[in-house]
Amino acid sequence: MADSRDEPLVLGIETSCDETGVGIVRGTTLLADAVASSVDEHARFGGVVPEVASRAHLEAMAPTIRRALKDAGVSAKDLDGIAVTAGPGLAGALLVGVSAAKAYAYALDKPLYGVNHLASHICVDQLEHGPLPEPTMALLVSGGHSSLLLSEDITSDVRPLGSTIDDAAGEAFDKIARVLDLGFPGGPVIDRYAREGDPEAIAFPRGLTGPRDAPYDFSFSGLKTSVARWIEAKRAAGEDVPVRDVSASFQEAVVDVLTRKAVRACKDEGVDHLMIGGGVAANSRLRALAQERCEKAGIRLRVPRPKLCTDNGAMVAALGAEMVARNRAASSWDLSADSSLPVTEPHVPGHSHDHDHVHEVSKENLYP
Amino acid sequence: MLLLALDTATPAVTVALHDGSRVVSESSQVDARRHGELLLPAVDRVLADAGLRLDAVTGVVVGVGPGPYTGLRVGLMTADTFGLALGVPVHGVCTLDGLAYASGIDGGPFVVATDARRKEVYWARYDDARTRTGEPAVDRPADIAAEVEGLPAVGAGALLYPDAFPDARGPEHVSAASLAALAAERLAAGEELLEPRPLYLRRPDAQVPKNYKVVTPK
Numbered sequence A: 001m002a003d004s005r006d007e008p009l010v011l012g013i014e015t016s017c018d019e020t021g022v023g024i025v026r027g028t029t030l031l032a033d034a035v036a037s038s039v040d041e042h043a044r045f046g047g048v049v050p051e052v053a054s055r056a057h058l059e060a061m062a063p064t065i066r067r068a069l070k071d072a073g074v075s076a077k078d079l080d081g082i083a084v085t086a087g088p089g090l091a092g093a094l095l096v097g098v099s100a101a102k103a104y105a106y107a108l109d110k111p112l113y114g115v116n117h118l119a120s121h122i123c124v125d126q127l128e129h130g131p132l133p134e135p136t137m138a139l140l141v142s143g144g145h146s147s148l149l150l151s152e153d154i155t156s157d158v159r160p161l162g163s164t165i166d167d168a169a170g171e172a173f174d175k176i177a178r179v180l181d182l183g184f185p186g187g188p189v190i191d192r193y194a195r196e197g198d199p200e201a202i203a204f205p206r207g208l209t210g211p212r213d214a215p216y217d218f219s220f221s222g223l224k225t226s227v228a229r230w231i232e233a234k235r236a237a238g239e240d241v242p243v244r245d246v247s248a249s250f251q252e253a254v255v256d257v258l259t260r261k262a263v264r265a266c267k268d269e270g271v272d273h274l275m276i277g278g279g280v281a282a283n284s285r286l287r288a289l290a291q292e293r294c295e296k297a298g299i300r301l302r303v304p305r306p307k308l309c310t311d312n313g314a315m316v317a318a319l320g321a322e323m324v325a326r327n328r329a330a331s332s333w334d335l336s337a338d339s340s341l342p343v344t345e346p347h348v349p350g351h352s353h354d355h356d357h358v359h360e361v362s363k364e365n366l367y368p
Numbered sequence B: 001m002l003l004l005a006l007d008t009a010t011p012a013v014t015v016a017l018h019d020g021s022r023v024v025s026e027s028s029q030v031d032a033r034r035h036g037e038l039l040l041p042a043v044d045r046v047l048a049d050a051g052l053r054l055d056a057v058t059g060v061v062v063g064v065g066p067g068p069y070t071g072l073r074v075g076l077m078t079a080d081t082f083g084l085a086l087g088v089p090v091h092g093v094c095t096l097d098g099l100a101y102a103s104g105i106d107g108g109p110f111v112v113a114t115d116a117r118r119k120e121v122y123w124a125r126y127d128d129a130r131t132r133t134g135e136p137a138v139d140r141p142a143d144i145a146a147e148v149e150g151l152p153a154v155g156a157g158a159l160l161y162p163d164a165f166p167d168a169r170g171p172e173h174v175s176a177a178s179l180a181a182l183a184a185e186r187l188a189a190g191e192e193l194l195e196p197r198p199l200y201l202r203r204p205d206a207q208v209p210k211n212y213k214v215v216t217p218k
């Protein structure tokens, strides 16, 4: 094995939603994962307020960078690169991170790598289970995304097989928690109640699982409405709402569809590994059912520890380190935050022109 | 002394280098929608024009607004991070003060007003080009028309609303060169500058957009 000191030392910055994350990795080794969250400030609104998140990122950035460097025990001048989430995400929130990363890379005279948030969610597993198998099948589930992605090379080739056609899985958890008066965010609290409930108590619908439905797409909007109606009917009838059973049955409907489709995608594509990432991957029932179904299908399951599944800077650093290791082109100083950066673009390489000519650069001038 | 000054609180993305006695180089571009893309290349250009590297800078000066938030944060986050990486002090200057200083108005009183969007202006009153009286505020022009009546008014906010500001004049936007000159003057006089923290003047719109966290393109 190569001397680990030869592996790229990269600092990653993540601000696509409500977590200000700064992580530091050396190759596939995690050195620091500092996160400042503004989730408490959003709780009373029942969801992430973009302007509140952006303000919090600005305040938290410098202290979080300082903390990450201290935790990692490295000096900024020894870094081999600065990576940052360029998208997708909340536009104003992304822009704070991109501004910080550009200034930091410029001041330290280091290359800058604008990377894709979704590819980072996949790449983070290298910090837990070593280099990603190629290809890797990934199920990404969070408040912002629910996608099945197939990657041959996480720095250059990520193919979307399917995604949600309406709500993200995590959004459905938040919405049902709100209807049940359990607060925000909904994922952890529903997981907790569900452990004491019966997942078969109520037969909630499994969206997009009919024979003619898109095999890898998801839909959670119908489920959400159906659960809300069921709860409202109970209340209208003056009956108590069985929170534990509702939680367990709702959660089962979500994770049943997620795992069923993910396993099917692995079989159809002949992939023997499944990676699950994103905040919803912290759900205990999703982890258990995925384990059970993967074992049955002869698929190796890779799920990072919960703290690496939620948004963090380490995942951005992990992908940045891979960009350095594979000699991918760095981004240029006019890198912009792209709230709808396509999942097919794992990073945003710079253009070949001088800075004087940036105004002439069109899409066609970009490296492939 | 070598100050790097920047401001993104108005539609201008403006950067300047100041050596304590004069502006060494500067760049100003007006594009309200591309602060994020334009700022770092502008810093790079201003340094290259002066034949200097960023590590020669002994302090950073940043306009703290008030200004539309998204653009304002680009300058503040950049200044903050330069300070962190270089280990140099970061000084805040009220963006309206930079405009007042650049106005060239000798006597007073006068008003500076920038565009706060939503049919409002960010504004403040000045006794002279260096002396603000009171804190900056955000208001509808019609609501302050009586208060500013008969006063010359500087900035895009004044030019936009001639009914409230009949004696409106340029410059429209702040320049980092004037911000730097003002900061250099105050530092030389031993004055304290502001903390580099944003002047938002409004509470955030506390609305969770529909599909608030959906970031995957459909």
Ligand SMILES: [Zn+2]
Residues within 6 Å of the ligand: A117, A121, A142, A144, A278, A279, A310, A311
């Ligand atoms: Zn995410």
